[in-house]
Amino acid sequence: MSNPSHPTPAQNVNEENSRPSKRRGARVAFVGNSILYFNDTPRFLVRLGKGGDHTTVTVQPRERGDTPYDSYIEHQDSCLCGGASLESLWSKGNRMLQHGFSTDSAKIATSDGTEVYDVGSPNVNDLLECNPKKDASWDFVVMNDHTQGPARPESRKATETILLERYVPLLLANRAIPIVIETAAYRIPGINNSEDLGSTRDFQSKVKDGVRSYLEAMQTKLPEYQTPRMAPVGFAYLTVHDNRRELWEKLFDEWDDFHPSPSGSFLQGCVLHNTMFGSPPPLPRTDDEIANLWMNARMMHSRTENKAMPLPSVDDAAFLWDVAKMVCEEEAKQLLK
Template sequence: MRVLFVGNSYTYYNNLPAMLEGFAQALAPGKRLQTGSVLEGGATLSSLWKGDKARPLIRDGSWNYVVLQEQSMLGGLRINGVPYMNDPAEMFLPYGRLFAQEVKTAGARPVFYMTWSRKTDLPAQDVLTYAYASLAREQQGVLSPVGLAWQRVRRERPGLELYFEDGRHPGPAGTYLTACVLFTSLFRQPCLGAPSTLTGAPWVDTAFDTSRTETLVALPEDTARYLQQVGSEVGLATGLPETDVAAPPSPVLPSLPRGVPFEAGQMAGEWQGTLALYPEERGMAPVPFQLSLTTQGTQLAGRGRILFSHRAPLEADVTPRIEGEVLSFSFQDPHLFEGTLNLRAVLVEGELRGVVSAADPQGGRWFGSWSARSVQGSPSTEPRR
């Protein structure tokens, strides 16, 4: 049996492919299991589809199964630095379908590796269940309902820690439970009696270091037996989970208020304020934002500056445009986004109040808000009368 994993850190933490191989070696000795992987930290199915590794390997690998694992929030959506569960229809379903068709064309069967909700948001599992189960049904693929097993363990034994310390990634016990469910889903047999200690290659930077072997998990026997029991029962449950859970309501994106008309001459000078866009967990939201504007005839030019607490400021030239009551310009961020921030603002009571949007290299969507006031001594921003 040849199994290819396509996903991200939820698969390479604690080397899930190696744990699956360990289960197969112990419980299905008549079958030889080989695994391959295309794994990138933070990757979405969108970014993996657009990359140059996954599709050629699917076509050329003579795989029996291809395990597809989406980014944990179904493609990535952040508003003012806060992560939100994305609507499955935005990224997960379209790219899941593309991958499923590619897999089936290559003669393999797609396996949908249902992930788990983050530690602080257990109800989000309903959305993940809806997304993965509905796609598996539609594409006639194999559903590996890992998230449902995690949900059950969290309710039955809240003291059994499945998570890594960040509350998102799997700890060793979490990957062990994941391997239990995946083994049961693929081999259609219980994972009872699997070893409680498993070894494999560690993940180093961007790949598994096959020159080294380390202990991936070492569980007390009673804990391993419990996880095997849950994994077997969930993985062998008859039929797919019900998919009548509604798709998540779309969160409210920042929007522009009503402003007043203005001219380029009114905007020249120094503006200072804050911008909320960057990840909260990095201590960056909101961050100070400065905008220096000058007039060149009837046009504006200037420079923007974003100040961070943990790294050097980000500075870039900007060329603002005025269309009616809206000021708009772009700002380059070569670090986090490797691309462009798009900013728009209106003038309200002498203050610029704006919105910002960007896309990260994995295709995640980012939205935020910003505001700035003219510093003392700058030209008047009183509206035209």
């Protein structure tokens, strides 16, 4: 049964069919929680990749016969739920109508002239399954676990099991490359029952080790051309911490000290773009270009209805862009060792 609030690909507001290119763009699915839906990372990434005057990088086929694609997102869809782990998201499914994608920006027109909310796919299986009704399979599946999940042995093991039993068969069917976000440790140690995870740096190290274990587990069942990748967002946050402490503090939502602010989402988006395409996105050079990245965001988190959180400045965006490029180059070097 189709989901009435889930648009078909032809209706999806994120399609960029008008972009001039001899190749297609990438098709990207997002699976995760509020780390992705705060400030609407899926739609943000679509706009980030197509902004400004730049030369797109053509990504070579994974296998003979695959179509090359340029370094922007042609189509995205998602299954997201606040507070979810990869394990709970599989069983509970999408909750975005309740969790924020019910704004005017989320409304899209249907073929019969009515409007529905673009909340994403109802569940992970619906998002990732391959069937004749879908235009094409996914090139990438971007995933994030609950931040504390990979940092603890028990939840880490449970996630590895669900990845192997449920997610990997769908990845194989799509021939999609999985990307797991190394989410950032909390700004304030000990909040949200994380006392046992230590300092911000210790917490981050545990998250990174856990995400690495997810990649290693999936790699045992995936062919080489689907080698899982880590998006080193947490490493990027720590790099900002060590070089510009005041900017690091601005990467977090001021209301809770663990969700991303718009600056944090910008850094995360740059890391994801580098991880997917092996090259940085276009750098926005004016305040208007930065604001345009969120022009159609379904949700911009704010503490009060009338107080929007500030967007990154031009100078801050340039610094975060550089950090994302650097940490992703470092991650690529680690994979070659």
